[in-house]
Amino acid sequence: xxxxxxxxxxxxxxxxxxxxxxxxxxRVTVVDAADGPGGxxxxxxxxxxxARRPQALHHQWRTWERLRDGLAxxxxxxxxxxHVWTVTGGPDSFTVHALLGPGQDEPATVHADAVxxxxxxxxxxxPFPGWTLPGVVTAGGAQAMLKGGxxxxxxxxxxxxxxxxxxxxxxxxxxxxxxxxxxxESAGPRQV
Numbered sequence: 141x142x143x144x145x146x147x148x149x150x151x152x153x154x155x156x157x158x159x160x161x162x163x164x165x166x167r168v169t170v171v172d173a174a175d176g177p178g179g180x181x182x183x184x185x186x187x188x189x190x191a192r193r194p195q196a197l198h199h200q201w202r203t204w205e206r207l208r209d210g211l212a213x214x215x216x217x218x219x220x221x222x223h224v225w226t227v228t229g230g231p232d233s234f235t236v237h238a239l240l241g242p243g244q245d246e247p248a249t250v251h252a253d254a255v256x257x258x259x260x261x262x263x264x265x266x267p268f269p270g271w272t273l274p275g276v277v278t279a280g281g282a283q284a285m286l287k288g289g290x291x292x293x294x295x296x297x298x299x300x301x302x303x304x305x306x307x308x309x310x311x312x313x314x315x316x317x318x319x320x321x322x323x324x325e326s327a328g329p330r331q332v
Contacts, residue, residue: 143169143217146236146252148224151179154258155207162214169250171222171238177211178204179260180280181308183287196315197287199308222248227255261305279309292318300324302331 147158150172158168170177178184182204185191195201211218222238229235234255240246263280270276277285277293279301285291286309296319299310310323 141169141249142251143167144253145169145256146171146234146250146254147256147258148172148227148236149179149258149260150174150177150218150220151258151260152181152203152207153260154179154256155211157256157258158216159207159210159214162216167215169217169219169252171219171224171236171250173221173223175220177208177218177220180283181260182207183284185288185290189290191290197312199311219248219250261303279303279305282313283309286312286316292316295319296321298322298324300326302327 144167145158145161147154147161147168147170150170154170154172155177158170161168172179174183176184182198185194185197191197198204219238221240223240223244224236224238226237227234228237232253234252236250236252236255238248238250240248263278265271265278275294279299282293282297282299283305285293292313295317297310297313298321299306299313300322302325306323306325310320314320
């Protein structure tokens with residue numbers, strides 16, 4: 141398959157970039173490992189769960205609706221279930237290599253003139269006393285449980301760490317019925 145631009149990542153940044161390029165006449169293909177667009181921030185519950193109000197799980201829902209609806213109305217090709225493992229080539233021609241399927245054993249390639257990496261963020265967990273105990277999960281893990289599985293990690297939670305994910309996780313857990321007894325940000329106020 142050949143395209144002008146491959147965007148790796150179908151989260152908010154990847155979708156915004158893809159839609160901006162598409163609006164300027166660029167042929168765009170977005171590849172993502174998930175089953176649908178949205179990334180971690182706009183992760184959607186599994187269809188089988190029949191979520192009645194998925195918007196209650198998200199901040200900036202209107203932004204998600206704009207991105208989702210823009211994608212549906214655009215010429216952007218979306219390839220889900222593509223686990224990108226490397227990009228080769230350059231400077232004028234690239235090949236994005238991905239693996240498909242539940243066992244990630246089926247190879248796929250996309251050839252493009254340019255590649256934009258919008259792979260989002262990742263958690264960097266520093267060990268602390270008790271971090272392997274039952275009921276201790278990362279902020280991203282709690283968010284994935286809530287948004288992807290419609291479950292909460294417990295009835296009471298302390299959300300602690302650093303970074304922009306803490307507040308959305310705490311408010312999402314509280315909206316789902318978890319009592320958030322503390323939100324602890326380890327960075328100073330000027331670093332948040």
